């Protein structure tokens with residue numbers, strides 16, 4: 001398909017780019033540094049960003065960066081998690097069958113984490129993705145998980161990852177004060193700016209083995225304008241533009257082509 005026309009070795013705008021080829025914006029580098037600190041000090045962090053801005057990608061890179069001999073990462077992204085399912089999900093990942101009642105499951109998990117810390121000498125990092133969908137009861141439950149040995153220590157690092165409304169419609173509000181007050185670190189991934197968007201596009205093309213410019217400067221302006229700097233939308237627009245460009249046998253994609261693609265091919269639904 002278009003890969004052959006543009007002499008690309010891989011599909012450039014795909015979601016399974018190996019962690020080392022991901023584009024590292026300033027905000028991403030900053031967040032990775034903070035998360036490493038959160039893991040080491042066993043803190044409570046909240047990561048928010050608009051949909052498609054790279055939250056799950058950040059976590060993928062963070063997970064790849066954690067040394068396996070000193071950390072165990074538990075990752076859950078089941079949006080309908082009740083407290084009981086949260087404990088079950090964590091215990092499942094540790095290869096254990098959860099006890100039925102919430103209180104029992106909680107104690108089981110706490111005990112297991114103590115063993116991991118004490119016997120294996122590893123630190124536990126728990127990441128909950130899509131946390132904007134969690135119910136208040138589940139968010140509140142984390143207080144009890146973090147509240148340990150009369151608050152003298154935290155048994156694990158906990159990272160809540162969610163869309164912007166996790167902060168604006170939930171944690172920021174007074175009725176979540178008890179959870180919010182425990183947050184040690186907040187990370188926000190903003191939309192990319194114009195120059196980051198260009199670097200982002202270029203880094204995907206480089207990953208695909210392309211050594212020349214395919215998108216003109218004005219095409220990049222157009223991609224940036226339509227996507228508002230959201231990586232997921234940049235991917236879609238660029239992918240469709242490459243398909244269209246190869247059909248038209250155009251080696252350079254200009255702004256007219258991007259406009260055409262956006263107007264004609266991107267009407268129905270999102271990813």
Ligand SMILES: Nc1ncnc2c1ncn2[C@@H]1O[C@H](COP(=O)(O)OP(=O)(O)O)[C@@H](O)[C@H]1O
Pocket residue numbers: 014015016017021022023024025028049050051052053054055056057058231232235
């Ligand atoms: N830093 C990045 N480098 C490469 N691709 C990225 C990056 N950030 C986001 N993407 C791509 O953008 C898309 C959306 O990212 P994702 O992490 O799923 O967003 P979110 O979890 O915030 O909704 C994915 O296909 C992902 O591959």
Ligand SMILES: [Mg+2]
Pocket residue numbers: 055056057129130
């Ligand atoms: Mg995500």
